[in-house]
Amino acid sequence: MIKTGLRHCKEFAIDPFLTDECKVDISNVVMKLSRPALELMYYILNKKIFLNEKFVFDIADFKNFYNKKSNTSVIQSLGVLCFYNIIAKTTLSGVYWINRKVFSENKEMEFLENFFRVKGMKEN
Helix, strand or coil: CCCCCHHHCCEECCCHHHCHHHCCCHHHHHHHCCHHHHHHHHHHHHCCHHHCCEEECCHHHHHHHCCCCCCHHHHHHHHHHHHCCCEEEECCCCEEEECHHHHHCHHHHHHHHHHHHHHCCCCC
């Protein structure tokens, strides 16, 4: 069972995705993600956050992007993406490492773009 929420995510001082151990089968992972976690993945793609090794997560911008009222599903989604090694917490509050390997391969990017197009994912 997935433990959602950020309190279950380990913090990393250095990028944990530099090793090959953090390889993610993205086609398998996205099929397991909840709608809110998929929305967060789409947000990362749409905002081109994956181009940097880490990012400051602006919860207000994300909530505005998807017209969310509460923080609960957003925080759970962050925890889910941490669980699946798509992002990881840094030692700084609100700053996350991004697993750029997920977004750097053409095959994975093509799959994600097609998946989100078919799912009808877009900002509200």
